[in-house]
Amino acid sequence: MTNVLLIGAGGREHALAWKLKRSPSIGRLFAAPGNPGIAEEAEIAALDIADGAAVVAFCRQNAVDFVVVGPEKPLVDGLVDELLAAGIAAFGPSAAAARLEGSKAFTKALCDVKSIPTARYARFDDLAAARAYVERQGAPIVVKADGLAAGKGVTVAASVDEALAALEDCLAEPGSSVVVEECLEGPEASLFCLCDGRTAIAFGTAEDHKRAFDGDKGPNTGGMGAYSPSGLMDEALVERAMAEIVRPTLEGMAEAGTPFKGVLYAGLMLTVEGPKLIEYNVRFGDPECQVLMMRLEDDILPILMATASGGLADVSPRWRDEAAVTVVMASPGYPGAHRRGTVIAALPPESDTVKVFHAGTTLEGDVLTATGGRVLNVSAIGTDVGKAADAAYEAVAQVDWPEAMWRTDIAHRAR
Numbered sequence: 001m002t003n004v005l006l007i008g009a010g011g012r013e014h015a016l017a018w019k020l021k022r023s024p025s026i027g028r029l030f031a032a033p034g035n036p037g038i039a040e041e042a043e044i045a046a047l048d049i050a051d052g053a054a055v056v057a058f059c060r061q062n063a064v065d066f067v068v069v070g071p072e073k074p075l076v077d078g079l080v081d082e083l084l085a086a087g088i089a090a091f092g093p094s095a096a097a098a099r100l101e102g103s104k105a106f107t108k109a110l111c112d113v114k115s116i117p118t119a120r121y122a123r124f125d126d127l128a129a130a131r132a133y134v135e136r137q138g139a140p141i142v143v144k145a146d147g148l149a150a151g152k153g154v155t156v157a158a159s160v161d162e163a164l165a166a167l168e169d170c171l172a173e174p175g176s177s178v179v180v181e182e183c184l185e186g187p188e189a190s191l192f193c194l195c196d197g198r199t200a201i202a203f204g205t206a207e208d209h210k211r212a213f214d215g216d217k218g219p220n221t222g223g224m225g226a227y228s229p230s231g232l233m234d235e236a237l238v239e240r241a242m243a244e245i246v247r248p249t250l251e252g253m254a255e256a257g258t259p260f261k262g263v264l265y266a267g268l269m270l271t272v273e274g275p276k277l278i279e280y281n282v283r284f285g286d287p288e289c290q291v292l293m294m295r296l297e298d299d300i301l302p303i304l305m306a307t308a309s310g311g312l313a314d315v316s317p318r319w320r321d322e323a324a325v326t327v328v329m330a331s332p333g334y335p336g337a338h339r340r341g342t343v344i345a346a347l348p349p350e351s352d353t354v355k356v357f358h359a360g361t362t363l364e365g366d367v368l369t370a371t372g373g374r375v376l377n378v379s380a381i382g383t384d385v386g387k388a389a390d391a392a393y394e395a396v397a398q399v400d401w402p403e404a405m406w407r408t409d410i411a412h413r414a415r
């Protein structure tokens, strides 16, 4: 039996907790900080996850064998390094390897070294030089803040003026830098890979909806919904992306002395010339993780442990034939300032095919309230993406939360 501590508090971590709890080899399952949904699967640990020494001490006191880190922040801050140094096995990359998400400039430099297909780019920390470059290149052009920006630091500028304004924003803080990229064209899909430092295996495809409103309009969000598998990536295309993008990345990271272990989430643009890398994340997507966990047939725990211990060469995960869809229900106003504390009076009954993962919920006594931006992840499986979406929306209709906002067209691209 393996005692596990899961780090995180979102829908992604609720899905991981739900799947971990169903592992035949799970012992005690702890979570920090957790949320009311996670609390149904795991023992919540009163723990400051930013305090690595406290996490190590908790693991020692509670005989935790394995730590699974969900979000990027503790990874970039080096939590896995601290755990490994203390002799505690952990799932997720080191801080040095997490730079694949934390620094776009780092990733772009690696793409250069390993000839990985991606948008042409230039990096600046000087506004005048950046302006001159943008004026020379013309629009459309893409401006990205360098550093962790949670998907909000990207401007796809249709005009030079818009690009210049974005440059000023990105370079306002002293010491900041900006990446200016060629604008790629094509549909987008996400490829999830597990990497053990040497071996990378594909771990499912998905598409998400980043914009707040129907028709993929409105401001960018952390993701308003997702579905898996992506209808855009067949096995041959997955294999091509593994060969041209993911495996060279893993090789480059190993050669640099910073081998990558954990989830590598490749955001791809499927251009007429083939798949090109838009960005890497070094953790599961949220809500993409929810659809992957709904579809994963196998026990997740040995897969995560093999990733951490270098044993992926022997792993080939099995997936249900069905598709999965997650619809995110959010607080009114999200992604701007949103109202907190509206009451969720009822959730739909759960079944083998419908599951509601919690993100920003709080339980006060026995009243469930919405305290975060993204609050519920209503997830369903079905024989195809359309049927899974229908089932998810049937469940959304049964949520008694009058103030909720959600998109009504999740998975429209796949219908």
Ligand code: AMP
Pocket (backbone or CB within 6 Å): 119, 142, 150, 151, 152, 153, 154, 156, 181, 182, 183, 184, 185, 188, 267, 278, 279
């Ligand atoms: P990122 O945070 O890097 O994933 O960027 C957010 C979104 O901006 C992506 O999902 C794309 O839709 C878009 N984007 C980023 N880079 C490019 C690019 N080079 N060309 C076109 N669109 C891009």
Ligand code: GLY
Pocket (backbone or CB within 6 Å): 151, 208, 222, 223, 281, 284, 285, 286, 287, 288
């Ligand atoms: N859903 C996008 C992300 O997790 O980055």
